[in-house]
Amino acid sequence: MARTQGSHSDITGPRVRTAALRLFAQHGYAAVSMRQIAREVGVQAGALYNYTPDKQSLLFGLMKQHMDELLAARAELSATGDAVTDLEAFTRMHIRFHRARPEEVFIAYMELRNLTAENFDAIETLRRTYEDQLEAILRAGVASGDFAVGDPKIATMAVIAMLTGVNTWFREGGRLSLDEVGQIYWDMVRKTVGR
Known part of the structure; x- marks a missing residue:
């Protein structure tokens, strides 16, 4: 299928990823079709396959990035x-x-279930590297x-969950x-693991 007039791979490829990121975060991976992503980017649905083999590859690519x-x-x-x-x-x-990166964080946690087993293992390996x-x-x-800390592995998971939770409530221009x-979270983390 021909590329849409005015479309350039160095521009369209990133736009495909940006549109997929936004749509996956808004509607969930399972509810988004390649046709919707194409419409958002302004290309024909078949043209997406010039930039990604499939929707799973898009999800994996976003999480890996x-x-x-x-x-x-x-x-x-x-x-x-x-x-x-x-x-x-x-x-x-x-x-x-x-x-x-609120959209990336949402996808990184909420869409793990939609990865293939192989892709899940690859992302989990990267997550373990960070946790380690x-x-x-x-x-x-x-x-x-x-x-x-009685169990550093559990403390690791607790600290990461606490820190990542900031994204669910913090708003620019708010009280703090x-x-x-x-600073407040650092004080809490220090007290959580301290003597």
């Missing part, structure tokens, strides 16, 4: 060797990163005597700035 960007943001934080300092940096980075980094900080804090919320 989110996790790759999260791991890259985490890698930009230099480990100091001080568990308290490293946990604070992790806390603030996690809140800032996720707040800037926080768990390592908590274990280092337990070893140094700064943290009192994101930096103020970050």
Whole structure:
């Protein structure tokens, strides 16, 4: 099928991903058709297959890009060797990163069930990599005597859930700035794992 006049792969490809992201976040993966994505982008439905093999590949690509960007943001934080300092940096980075990407976060958590088994395993591996980094900080804090955590794996899941929850209620222009919320959450995280 011919490309729609005025369509360019370097422009249309990202527009396909952006439209899929928005539609999946609004309506859910299962409720969105390739035809809807094509209509949103302004191309014929058959033209989408020039940019993606199928809807599953779009979903997987969005989730993988989110996790790759999260791991890259985490890698930009230099480990100091001080568990308290490293946990604070992790806390603030996690809140800032996720707040800037509400649609990606929604899809990353709510659409896991719609991944094929192979794609699910790939995303879970990336998620475990991220979780393992926080768990390592908590274990280092337990070893140094700064943290009192009975089970670092469970504490890891609890901290990530708490931090990611900011996206469900925080609104720009509200009573508190994101930096103020970050400080409050850092205080809560520190008390959760501290002595």
